[in-house]
Amino acid sequence: MASNQNPISAIDMLTSALRSNIIPNQEYLLQGSVIDSSAEVLHNRLRGLCDAAETGPETFHDHEMCFSLKASSPGGTPQQQQSFLLRVRRALDHPEYPWQLRYLGQPELGEKNQPTVLRSCIDIACTPNVVEFLSELGCRIEFEYVLKGYLFRKGRMKVTMSKIFRMGQAKSPDSLEAMTGSYLVELSLLAPSGQDAVADEIKVFAEQLRPLVHLEKIDYRRLQSYS
Amino acid sequence: MGVIVLQLFAVPEGKSGPQVIDILTKRVTSLGGVLSGSFMVDCETYTSVASLGATRSVHLLHNSETPASVFALLEAASGNKTVALVADNLFDLLMLKLSNFYQAKKQTKIESRGPRFEAGDFLVKLGSVTMGPAFKGILVEVEYQACSLPAACWDLIREFMQGFLGGCVPSTPPQYIQNRFGDMLGPIDGINQYLEQFNAFRKTTGIR
Numbered sequence: 001m002a003s004n005q006n007p008i009s010a011i012d013m014l015t016s017a018l019r020s021n022i023i024p025n026q027e028y029l030l031q032g033s034v035i036d037s038s039a040e041v042l043h044n045r046l047r048g049l050c051d052a053a054e055t056g057p058e059t060f061h062d063h064e065m066c067f068s069l070k071a072s073s074p075g076g077t078p079q080q081q082q083s084f085l086l087r088v089r090r091a092l093d094h095p096e097y098p099w100q101l102r103y104l105g106q107p108e109l110g111e112k113n114q115p116t117v118l119r120s121c122i123d124i125a126c127t128p129n130v131v132e133f134l135s136e137l138g139c140r141i142e143f144e145y146v147l148k149g150y151l152f153r154k155g156r157m158k159v160t161m162s163k164i165f166r167m168g169q170a171k172s173p174d175s176l177e178a179m180t181g182s183y184l185v186e187l188s189l190l191a192p193s194g195q196d197a198v199a200d201e202i203k204v205f206a207e208q209l210r211p212l213v214h215l216e217k218i219d220y221r222r223l224q225s226y227s
Numbered sequence: 228m229g230v231i232v233l234q235l236f237a238v239p240e241g242k243s244g245p246q247v248i249d250i251l252t253k254r255v256t257s258l259g260g261v262l263s264g265s266f267m268v269d270c271e272t273y274t275s276v277a278s279l280g281a282t283r284s285v286h287l288l289h290n291s292e293t294p295a296s297v298f299a300l301l302e303a304a305s306g307n308k309t310v311a312l313v314a315d316n317l318f319d320l321l322m323l324k325l326s327n328f329y330q331a332k333k334q335t336k337i338e339s340r341g342p343r344f345e346a347g348d349f350l351v352k353l354g355s356v357t358m359g360p361a362f363k364g365i366l367v368e369v370e371y372q373a374c375s376l377p378a379a380c381w382d383l384i385r386e387f388m389q390g391f392l393g394g395c396v397p398s399t400p401p402q403y404i405q406n407r408f409g410d411m412l413g414p415i416d417g418i419n420q421y422l423e424q425f426n427a428f429r430k431t432t433g434i435r
Contacts, residue, residue: 007267007291009338014319023317071278071328082327101314103321122321126314133312136303138279138328 024190027121028199029107030206030215035182039161042185042212043150046159049208050152057150060162061093064147065131067139086139088130092146098125109217115203117217121190146176149183156198157189157205185213229350229372231417232384232404233424234396236365238434244355244362248341251353251367254391260344266352266368267291268418269338270425273322273329280304285329286425287322288418298418311415334359337425339366348373349387356428363428364435367392368417375411377404 017023034042047053069084087102105120149162161183165176187206191198206215238247256262268290275283281304288298297318301310312318322329339354352368369388374380381400388396399405403420404412428435 006265007294007340009267009269010289010294010297010316010319011271014316018320023320025320069279069325069328071276084325084328101318101321103324122317122324124315124317124321126312126318129310130312130314133299133301133310136301136308136310137283137285138275 021192021194024192025120025122026191026193026195027104027119028116028189028191028202029119029217030116030187030202031218032185032213032215033180033182034161034185034213038212039183042183042209043161045209045212046150046152046161049205050154050159052153057152059093060091060147060149060151060160062089062147063092063144064089065144066142067134068142069134069137069139071138085142086134088134090128099128099130100124101126101130107220109219114217115199118199120193123190145179154205155201156191157187157202160184160186162186185209185215187215228375228411228413229370230374230377230380230384230404230412231368231370231414231420232388232401233417233420234367234369234388234392235424235435236367236392236395238365244365247365248353248355251365251391252342252344255344255346255351255353258346258387258391260346260349260351262342263345264343265291265341266343266354267338267340268354268368268421269336269340270422271331271336273325273331275329276327279328285322286422287319288421290414290418290421293414296414298415300419300422309419311419313415335429337363337428339368339421339425346387351391356425358428362434363431366424370417375413376409377412378408381408 047057065088067086067088069086071082085104087104089100089102091097101124103122107117107119109117144167146165146167147162148165149160152159163183164179166179187202189198189202209215236247236251238244268288270286270288273285273287283304284302286300288300295316297314297316299312299314299318301312303310335358337356337358339356341353341355344351348371350370350372354366354368356363356366369384371380371384377400381404385396385398400408401420403423407416
């Protein structure tokens with residue numbers, strides 16, 4: 001295997017990629033839900049609208065864990081702790097696939113005319129010892145769940161229809177209880193920052209799914225005030 | 228995938244790093260080695276901030292031989308365990324985002340860089356190790372690509388290495404290889420050896 005004539009350092013490559021704005025580190029997102037009894041109708045509509053209609057959508061069965069890294073600010077109260085969240089996801093139906101480590105920034109809802117939620121997002125494939133790595137790094141597991149559902153694609157957009165399951169007492173992926181009587185529907189696209197035209201692409205597609213499902217920007221702060 | 232062995236080559240009195248590389252280059256090419264570009268292995272270390280508790284270090288290494296990967300070696304707080312994570316290039320971006328928790332000390336960034344030769348099933352890399360502007364020594368990497376089991380090929384590797392490095396190559400394998408003599412080795416084992424060598428270079432003032 002021939003190597004580069006003059007290898008550029010990885011940090012220099014990353015810096016130049018960041019400057020040229022080619023790293024897809026922004027997620028444009030819309031979410032909604034559909035009750036189980038109506039899920040099949042939505043499934044068929046998505047099958048018709050999305051790519052690869054003949055082969056059918058991919059199914060997935062993932063286990064996701066959310067970790068947090070907290071450092072207390074000197075002299076600060078517990079509320080002033082800086083917190084950094086990381087998610088680890090693995091495919092239960094394909095144990096040979098790499099695990100995925102994901103960083104998600106704070107979601108920005110923006111103005112009323114901003115069609116989608118915007119959040120920074122870094123997806124990193126890694127080896128299965130990532131949980132041990134994060135524990136030694138100082139992270140603590142916050143929560144975990146299992147997601148089972150369907151994955152559709154339309155161009156650069158990704159649509160998932162999935163059911164969330166709570167991990168059973170035995171903590172094994174086989175003992176699952178569904179958390180809701182509905183499917184979570186997510187429409188997202190990963191792109192470099194500043195490509196706001198893609199948000200309109202998502203909005204147009206979301207319109208085509210009405211009235212089966214209403215995909216909209218979810219305000220997490222309002223959700224937290226209910227709990 | 229192959230067995231990677233690192234060998235420190237002491238710089239003789241009165242000679243400079245580039246002169247030693249020239250001498251070794253002539254020896255490798257006379258053994259049939261063909262120059263095929265250059266290589267670089269670098270290491271940046273991040274240390275945890277005090278508010279995170281016991282001090283932990285994350286060493287981020289990159290190897291031009293595996294350009295799509297980043298090796299993150301985490302030294303556990305207890306000091307007796309290292310967890311080696313292999314991830315995509317974007318892991319570098321994640322470490323930058325973690326700057327409130329793990330901070331890089333710029334002056335400890337260390338790299339080994341130089342010409343790369345192919346000699347049949349062997350890959351030979353003659354690295355000049357530098358830390359910032361300071362030259363620290365010569366580190367030679369030899370990889371025997373045809374076999375991943377040290378027990379089956381150590382003698383062949385040693386004979387090949389002694390052919391151009393001379394007596395500085397010991398007859399017993401390095402401790403790292405001895406501890407894994409019967410195991411299948413891969414790129415992470417080369418990286419672990421680089422980290423051991425880089426840590427030794429960092430502790431030495433002047434040329435090793």
